[in-house]
Amino acid sequence: APPPSPPSSPICGSSGGPVKESTPLIAFLQRVQSAALQTFGSNSFDPKLYVDLPLQRALPAAQAAFAALPRSSRGGAVPAADLNRFLGDYFGAAGSDMVYAEPPDFVPEPEGFLPKVEHPEVRAWALEVHSLWRNLTRRVADDVRARPEMHTLLPLPGPVVVPGSRFREVYYWDSYWIIRGLLVSKMYNTAKCIVNNLISLVDSYGYVLNGARAYYSNRSQPPLLSSMIMEIYKKTGDLEFVKKSLPSLLKEHSFWDSEIHKLTIKDGHGCNHTVNRYYAMWNKPRPESATIDESFASALSSSHDKEKFYREVASTAESGWDFSSRWMSNSSHLTTLATTSIIPVDLNVFILKMELDIAFFAKLVGDNSISKTFLEASHAREDSIRSIFWNDEMGQWLDYWLKDSNNCKDSHQLDSGNQNQNIFASNFIPLWIGIHASDHTIAQKVMNSFKRSGLLRAFGIATSLSNTRQQWDFPNGWAPLQHMIVEGLAKSGLKEARILAEDIAERWIRTNYVAYKQSGVMHEKYDVEACGEFGGGGEYTPQTT
Numbered sequence: 001a002p003p004p005s006p007p008s009s010p011i012c013g014s015s016g017g018p019v020k021e022s023t024p025l026i027a028f029l030q031r032v033q034s035a036a037l038q039t040f041g042s043n044s045f046d047p048k049l050y051v052d053l054p055l056q057r058a059l060p061a062a063q064a065a066f067a068a069l070p071r072s073s074r075g076g077a078v079p080a081a082d083l084n085r086f087l088g089d090y091f092g093a094a095g096s097d098m099v100y101a102e103p104p105d106f107v108p109e110p111e112g113f114l115p116k117v118e119h120p121e122v123r124a125w126a127l128e129v130h131s132l133w134r135n136l137t138r139r140v141a142d143d144v145r146a147r148p149e150m151h152t153l154l155p156l157p158g159p160v161v162v163p164g165s166r167f168r169e170v171y172y173w174d175s176y177w178i179i180r181g182l183l184v185s186k187m188y189n190t191a192k193c194i195v196n197n198l199i200s201l202v203d204s205y206g207y208v209l210n211g212a213r214a215y216y217s218n219r220s221q222p223p224l225l226s227s228m229i230m231e232i233y234k235k236t237g238d239l240e241f242v243k244k245s246l247p248s249l250l251k252e253h254s255f256w257d258s259e260i261h262k263l264t265i266k267d268g269h270g271c272n273h274t275v276n277r278y279y280a281m282w283n284k285p286r287p288e289s290a291t292i293d294e295s296f297a298s299a300l301s302s303s304h305d306k307e308k309f310y311r312e313v314a315s316t317a318e319s320g321w322d323f324s325s326r327w328m329s330n331s332s333h334l335t336t337l338a339t340t341s342i343i344p345v346d347l348n349v350f351i352l353k354m355e356l357d358i359a360f361f362a363k364l365v366g367d368n369s370i371s372k373t374f375l376e377a378s379h380a381r382e383d384s385i386r387s388i389f390w391n392d393e394m395g396q397w398l399d400y401w402l403k404d405s406n407n408c409k410d411s412h413q414l415d416s417g418n419q420n421q422n423i424f425a426s427n428f429i430p431l432w433i434g435i436h437a438s439d440h441t442i443a444q445k446v447m448n449s450f451k452r453s454g455l456l457r458a459f460g461i462a463t464s465l466s467n468t469r470q471q472w473d474f475p476n477g478w479a480p481l482q483h484m485i486v487e488g489l490a491k492s493g494l495k496e497a498r499i500l501a502e503d504i505a506e507r508w509i510r511t512n513y514v515a516y517k518q519s520g521v522m523h524e525k526y527d528v529e530a531c532g533e534f535g536g537g538g539e540y541t542p543q544t545t
């Protein structure tokens with residue numbers, strides 16, 4: 001089914017809204033990026049590489065040398081030898097400002113590691129994967145702290161774990177699953193260090209950035225900080241850690257619960273429901289992908305339309321699902337992204353989880369008043385999730401599209417026709433926090449709906465049913481989505497759902513194992529139709545660890 005149409009008239013929420021200031025270094029690196037594309041061509045070109053380059057000489061000197069480079073008469077392209085010499089003279093290698101750090105709590109085989117995994121080959125593989133922590137743990141080089149203006153990398157206080165390959169910095173929502181893995185590896189201190197780094201971002205910016213780079217400061221990512229702290233607390237019982245983290249969680253909650261991210265939908269009974277959306281503070285090309293964004297925007301005629309498109313692109317990056325037909329009114333055209341007009345199921349579930357976690361932590365540290373406030377907020381949000389997203393006929397929770405002509409209005413009228421009935425893995429994310437668990441009829445309905453949805457394939461859960469060549473679409477499967485649905489099914493209280501959860505986990509692990517045996521690496525996404533095949537599509541080469 002086509003998704004509901006987004007508003008057709010200009011919407012202030014997309015063309016207007018806040019825009020974060022950029023830095024002179026980012027602006028300059030973007031010009032270098034553009035020259036590099038013209039010089040080296042688009043084959044294997046990764047625009048992110050250029051905005052990750054650390055300066056080695058002062059910016060004015062680098063700018064003067066860049067301006068003096070010979071250029072072709074058609075402008076832009078520089079002879080490759082000259083550009084390479086310039087890059088070598090003025091910059092360090094991308095990633096050289098993030099240095100390897102030996103995680104102090106790493107041991108080759110932790111005591112009590114995966115006690116149920118007995119098969120010798122599978123166990124050997126699990127230990128190899130465990131040893132990847134040593135390659136992925138990094139800290140910022142001293143120069144980043146000493147001369148921050150020379151780096152787009154942000155000076156974090158402690159060691160972090162990076163996703164790997166082109167992702168040379170810490171990422172927000174990735175860190176939740178990294179921490180789940182670290183806890184399995186009994187690396188509790190490294191897990192706490194990651195949280196402390198993210199908290200330092202909340203202290204400086206008021207929210208956790210998409211990633212720890214200056215060019216990611218205009219947006220966040222799916223808010224899972226409280227979930228990280230909860231998992232660490234469950235394993236360590238460290239109350240002091242919870243106490244120190246709580247003020248940052250409150251600060252993060254107010255970031256999501258204010259202005260751009262929040263709006264109200266009034267239902268047929270006159271009840272107001274507060275819901276949240278992704279909304280970046282940016283209306284220009286993303287620096288890490290500027291050449292790509294500009295090329296898409298060239299199909300748009302007015303500067304207003306371009307700015308609107310750029311805000312939609314950055315807001316989609318905030319969702320973590322960049323990119324997917326989920327956010328597009330026409331799945332063949334990226335320029336139809338309408339993320340700021342969509343109220344996403346998963347974001348609202350993550351914020352509900354944040355509220356429940358804060359209520360729990362506040363009670364733990366003896367602040368009953370905060371606990372009560374957040375418990376009440378969580379009840380209201382549960383009610384909103386039921387009213388806005390739940391579709392009883394389908395047995396799924398569906399994204400809600402704002403169709404009014406003005407998506408920055410404070411209040412909108414509920415219209416059930418605005419639910420997007422297309423099937424995405426996100427329609428089942430409420431399972432993860434057990435929304436359904438107290439009601440077996442709902443649990444059964446959701447499980448049946450999931451089994452019929454077409455998402456479950458031979459080697460895992462597909463992200464959607466549309467093959468658009470976007471990376472968050474069919475046939476790609478992503479580990480976070482497998483994990484949340486498997487964990488949700490397992491705790492639904494139904495025996496059949498538990499068996500299904502084990503079956504899905506097995507399908508996923510099998511393809512991960514076969515791919516690892518074939519390629520020697522773990523992949524960020526897999527093709528859920530073919531055993532051992534990694535995923536594709538999207539704007540960058542598939543990444544490995």
Ligand SMILES: OC[C@H]1O[C@H](O[C@H]2O[C@H](CO)[C@@H](O)[C@H](O)[C@H]2O)[C@H](O)[C@@H](O)[C@@H]1O
Pocket residue numbers: 048163167171173174210211286288289317318320321322323540
């Ligand atoms: O460089 C393009 C985009 O890359 C990131 O997104 C993808 O990788 C992230 C790190 O693993 C992951 O969190 C995200 O879900 C992926 O889609 C980045 O987060 C984007 O902001 C960036 O524009």
